[in-house]
Amino acid sequence: MLTSAREIGWLLHVALAVVAVAFALARRRDPTSTLAWVLGIIFVPLAGPLAYLALANPYVARPRDRRRDAARRTREENPLHADITSEDLHPAARSVIEGCRRLTGLSATTGNRVQLYSETGEAEAARLGAIAAAREQIWAEYYIVHGDATGRRFLAALAERSRAGIDVRLLVDAVGSMGIDAGGVASLRAAGGHVEVFHPVNPLRRRWAVHLRNHRKILVTDGTTAFCGGANIGDNYAGRRRRMPPPFRDTTLRIEGPAAADLARVFAEDWCFMRGEILRLRETTGRPGETAVAILPSGPDQAHNATALAWFSAVSLALERCWLTTPYFVPDPAMLRALATAARRGVDVRVVLPRNADFWLMDLVNRSYYLPLLECGARVFEYAPAMMHAKTLAVDGHLALVGSANVDMRSFDLNFEVGALVADRAFAATVEAAIEADLARSREVTLDQVRRAPLLAALAQGAAKLLSPVL
Numbered sequence: 164m165l166t167s168a169r170e171i172g173w174l175l176h177v178a179l180a181v182v183a184v185a186f187a188l189a190r191r192r193d194p195t196s197t198l199a200w201v202l203g204i205i206f207v208p209l210a211g212p213l214a215y216l217a218l219a220n221p222y223v224a225r226p227r228d229r230r231r232d233a234a235r236r237t238r239e240e241n242p243l244h245a246d247i248t249s250e251d252l253h254p255a256a257r258s259v260i261e262g263c264r265r266l267t268g269l270s271a272t273t274g275n276r277v278q279l280y281s282e283t284g285e286a287e288a289a290r291l292g293a294i295a296a297a298r299e300q301i302w303a304e305y306y307i308v309h310g311d312a313t314g315r316r317f318l319a320a321l322a323e324r325s326r327a328g329i330d331v332r333l334l335v336d337a338v339g340s341m342g343i344d345a346g347g348v349a350s351l352r353a354a355g356g357h358v359e360v361f362h363p364v365n366p367l368r369r370r371w372a373v374h375l376r377n378h379r380k381i382l383v384t385d386g387t388t389a390f391c392g393g394a395n396i397g398d399n400y401a402g403r404r405r406r407m408p409p410p411f412r413d414t415t416l417r418i419e420g421p422a423a424a425d426l427a428r429v430f431a432e433d434w435c436f437m438r439g440e441i442l443r444l445r446e447t448t449g450r451p452g453e454t455a456v457a458i459l460p461s462g463p464d465q466a467h468n469a470t471a472l473a474w475f476s477a478v479s480l481a482l483e484r485c486w487l488t489t490p491y492f493v494p495d496p497a498m499l500r501a502l503a504t505a506a507r508r509g510v511d512v513r514v515v516l517p518r519n520a521d522f523w524l525m526d527l528v529n530r531s532y533y534l535p536l537l538e539c540g541a542r543v544f545e546y547a548p549a550m551m552h553a554k555t556l557a558v559d560g561h562l563a564l565v566g567s568a569n570v571d572m573r574s575f576d577l578n579f580e581v582g583a584l585v586a587d588r589a590f591a592a593t594v595e596a597a598i599e600a601d602l603a604r605s606r607e608v609t610l611d612q613v614r615r616a617p618l619l620a621a622l623a624q625g626a627a628k629l630l631s632p633v634l
Contacts, residue, residue, distance in 0.1 A: 172208070172209065173208070175209065176208045176209050176212065179209065179212035179213065179216070180204050180205055180211070180212045182212070182216075183200075183204045183211070183212035183215040183216055184201055184204055184205070184212075186215070186216070187200050187201055187204065187215065188201075196572065199629060199630065200215050203215070226362065226375060226463070226464075227463050227464045229436060230432075230436045230462065230463075230464035230579075231464050233432050233433075233435035233436035233439075234432045234435075234436075234464070236435060236441055237428070237431050237432045237435050237441055237442070238268070238428075238432075240441050240443060241428060241431065241443065241444045243268055243269070243270070244270065244272065244421065251273070251455070252271065252455060252586045253561040253562065253586060255477075255480040255481075255482075255558070255559065255561070255562065256455075256561055256562040256584075256586035257586075258476065258480060259473055259476045259477050259480065259562065259584065260457045260584055260586065262472050262473075262476055263457060263459055263469045263472060263473050263584065264457070266461075266465050266466070266467060266468075266469040266472065267458075267459065267460055267461075267465075267469050269425050269428070269457060269458050269459075269460070270457065271455050271456060271457035271584070271586065272420070272421040272422050272425070272455070272456060272457075273421075273450070273453060273454070273455050274420045274421055274450025274451070274452060274453065275418055275419065275420030275421065275422045275423075275450075275451070275452050275453075275454045275455070275456045276418075276419045276420055276451045276452030276454060277416060277417065277418055277419075277452070277454050277456065277583075277585060277587070277590055278416070278417040279414065279415075279416060279417075279565070279590070279593050279594060279597060280392075280414065280415040280416075280417065281412075281413075281414055281553070281597045281600070282402070283394060283400055283401050283402040283410070283411065283412070283413050283415075284401060284402045286390075286392075286394055286401075286413070286415035287313065287400075287401045289390070289415070289417055290317075290382055290390055290415075291316070291317075291320055293382065293384045293388050293390070293417075294320045294321065294324055294382075294384065295320065295324070296384065297324055297329055297384040297385055298329070298385060299329060299330065299385050299445070300329065300330045300383075300384065300385050300386060300445060301321060301324055301329055301330070301331045301332070301382075301383075301384050302332050302381070302382070302383045302384075302427060302430045302431075302434075303321065303331075303332070303333045303334070303381065303382045303383075304333075304334040304335075304377070304379050304380070304381040304382075304429075304430050304433060305333075305334075305335055305336070305339075305340070305379075305380050305381075305395055305396050306335075306336045306339040306340070306376065306377060306378045306379065306380060306395055306567070307335075307336070307339040307340055307395035307396065307397060308333075308335050308340045308343045308344075308395070308396040308397070309342055309343070309395070309396060309397030309398065309399075310342045310343055310344040310345075310347075311397055311398045312398060312403070313396060313397050313398045313400070313401045313403065314343065314344055314347070314396050314397055314398075315344050315347050317396045318333075318343075318344060318347030318348065318350065318351050319347065319350070321333060321351050321356055322347070322350045322351040322353075322354040322356060323354075325351060325354040325355045325356040326354045326355065331351070331354075331355070331356035331357065332356070332357045332358075332359070332430075332434065332442075333351065333356065333357070333358045333359070334358075334359050334360075334361055334377070334430065334433055334434060334437065335358070335359075335360060335361065336360075336361045336362070336376050336377045336378070337360045337361055337362055337363040337364060338364070338376055339376060339377075339378075339395070340360075359434065359437050359438050360437070361376075361377040361433065361437055362375060362376070362377065362437070374573070374577055375463065375577060375578075376577075376578055376579070377433065377578075377579045378567050378568070378574065378578040378579060378580050379391075379429070379433070379460075379567050379579055379580060379581040380392060380393065380394060380395060380567050380581075381426050381429060381430050381581060383423055383426050383427040383430060385445065386423065386424050386427050386444060386445030386446075386447055387419060387420070387423050387424070387445075387447055387449065388417070388418070388419050388423055389417070389418045389419075389422070389423035389426040389427065390415055390416065390417050390418075391415070391416055391418070391426060391565070391566065391567065391581055391582065391583055392413065392414050392415035392416050392553075392554075392565050392566065392567065392582075393413045393414055393415070393490075393552050393553050393554045393565075393566070393567055394411070394413040394414070394415050394552070399411050399550075400413055400552075402549075410549045410550070411521075411549060411550045411551075411552040412546065412548065412549040412550065412551050412552060412553060412601070413552045413553050414488075414553035414554070414555050414565055414597065415565075416565040416583055416585075418456060418583065419451045419452065420447075420449070420450055420451055420452055420454075420456070421447050421450065422456035422457075422458055422583065423447070424444055424445070424447045425458035426458055426581070427444055427445070428444060428458075429458065429460045429581055430442075431444060432460075433579070454585060454587045454589075454590060455585070455586040455587060456583050456584070456585050456586075457583070457584040457586070458581065458582075458583055458584075459473055459564070459566060459581065459582045459583060459584055460579075460580070460581045461568065461579070461580045461581070462578065462579035462580065463576070463577055463579075464579075468575050468576060470566070470568045470574060470575060470580050470582065471495070471497075471498070471575035471576070473564060473582075473584060474498060474501075474556065474564070474568075474570065474575070475497055475498055475501050477556060477558045477562060477564065478498070478501040478502055478505055478512075478556075478558070479501050479504070479505070480558070481505050481510045481512075481558045481559055482510065482559055483510065483511065483559050483560070484510060484511035484512075484513075484557075484558070484559060484560070484595075485502075485505055485510050485511070485512050485513075485556070485557075485558050485559075486511075486512075486513045486515075486556070486557045486595060486598045487513070487514055487515070487555065487556045487557075487570065487598075488514075488515040488516075488546075488551060488553045488554065488555045488598060488601060489514075489515075489516065489551075489553075489554050489569050489570040489571075490516070490517055490520060490521075490525075490550065490551055490552045490553075490554070490569060491520070491525055491528075491529065491569040491570070491571045492514065492516055492528075492529045492532055492569075492570050492571065493528055493529075493532070493569075493570070493571035493572050493573070494532065494570055494571070494572075495572050495575060495576075498570065498575070499532065499535060499536075502514070502536060502539075502541060503535055503536060503538075503539040503541065504539075505541075506536070506539040506540040506541040507539050507540060509540075511542075512536070512540070512541035512542065513541070513542045513543075513544065513598070513602065514536065514541060514542070514543050514544070515544045515545075515546055515551060515598060515601050515602065515605060516529050516543065516544070516545055516546065516551060517529075517545065517546055517550050517551035517552075518545040518546055518547040518551075518605075518606065519547075519550065520550065521550050524627055524630070527623050527624050527626075527627035527628075528624075528627045528628060528630070530613075530620075530624050531624040531625065531627055531628035532628075533608055533613050534610075534613050534614075537608070537609070537610040537613060538610065542607060543607070543608045544601075544602055544605035544606065544607050544608065545605055545606050545608060546601055546604060546605045547604065547605065547606060548604050551601070553597075553601075554566055554567060554568055554569055554570075554582070555594055555597070555598065556594075557591050557594040557595045557598060558591075559591075560588055560591050560592060560595070561586065561587075561588055561591055562584065562585070562586055562591060563584075563585045563587075563590055563591045563593075563594040564582055564583070564584050564585070565582060565583055565585070565594070566580060566581060566582015566583065567580045567581055567582060568580040568582060
């Protein structure tokens with residue numbers, strides 16, 4: 164009987180492996196990622212093919228087409244604004260923004276006022292203050308809303324405004340927000356708020372994609388004030404938790420002006436994607452500042468990923484310095500080559516990563532990419548005081564990017580992400596100052612240290628790197 168069960172198990176594995184390998188090859192994706200999946204499918208009995216079918220989503224075309232249709236319908240009801248700033252931008256910034264515009268349809272706008280929050284407590288207070296000040300509309304979209312004190316406070320604030328007659332809508336990711344406080348959600352709905360879950364995993368409706376996630380972080384109030392960046396809603400993102408998991412060092416961008424309406428547009432398209440409901444955007448007339456901002460949504464619904472293009476273009480065009488922070492560093496070959504080439508051209512390339520990531524495997528993966536960077540003259544720093552979770556880029560003192568996307572293959576290929584390209588020297592200086600403060604609290608990793616690493620560490624990092632295309 165045991166032999167029979169074992170034989171049945173192997174037959175099942177072979178059948179699933181044939182199906183999974185066929186899907187992997189038919190998708191014609193990046194060969195490195197495909198090879199990693201094929202090896203896992205073949206050599207990990209049952210779990211390998213099941214993981215591929217659950218995580219690699221052979222049905223990307225269906226949600227892609229639905230998301231494109233939602234964007235089209237939303238934009239028909241809410242026409243896009245015209246590009247009014249392109250000739251006034253720094254040539255390199257203009258080039259990056261124009262490339263992104265051709266993918267997203269969103270042009271840069273002037274008349275914005277921006278503020279950077281590098282202290283998570285300050286960002287939370289600003290968000291709650293904007294919610295309390297809203298008079299007509301609050302739209303929020305987050306990958307994670309934890310069920311802890313910060314998450315409950317956030318839901319309670321939304322419910323309070325909904326009871327006051329404000330149009331409150333909350334969109335949370337089905338996987339990221341699995342731990343959301345159910346009582347808080349029920350109270351929000353009872354108060355008249357609308358809550359929707361992004362892309363629930365439901366095999367009965369052919370929704371297998373555990374990994375096709377909405378990683379965006381958006382809050383828009385009254386169509387005129389908006390927040391985006393890397394921070395989710397939870398105690399560790401608000402700097403409260405002191406043990407495990409560790410507190411996060413994150414970055415949030417506040418925008419007032421017409422670019423806030425573009426973030427509202429991204430929300431409206433996602434809402435239509437999940438709910439089928441077309442929202443009308445509020446007319447924005449005030450221009451509280453002079454900063455040029457281009458909102459940067461990206462996802463698998465795009466022919467080419469706009470976030471990947473923005474990062475690659477900005478790094479490739481850098482002439483003097485290129486500084487970035489990211490929690491997870493799994494660059495695709497193009498991005499790694501862009502950074503290495505910039506360093507070889509004499510650009511001051513600095514990469515700030517967490518000393519200890521929130522997932523131990525990511526420490527190994529991150530460090531597996533140190534050697535090719537250091538050999539080309541780039542500098543790598545590990546931030547120790549907290550989990551570095553900020554996703555920022557500053558180039559040559561004229562362009563900065565703040566968003567939700569990590570420098571990894573998942574953010575550049577699969578996740579729905581959003582960020583803001585800010586073409587402004589004063590703001591770029593602010594981002595550089597924040598990174599300089601991080602550098603002062605970081606340990607620089609040298610080429611000699613990497614080359615002298617114990618053999619066991621090198622083997623572990625090499626093995627982890629094999630998994631990087633599928634993480």
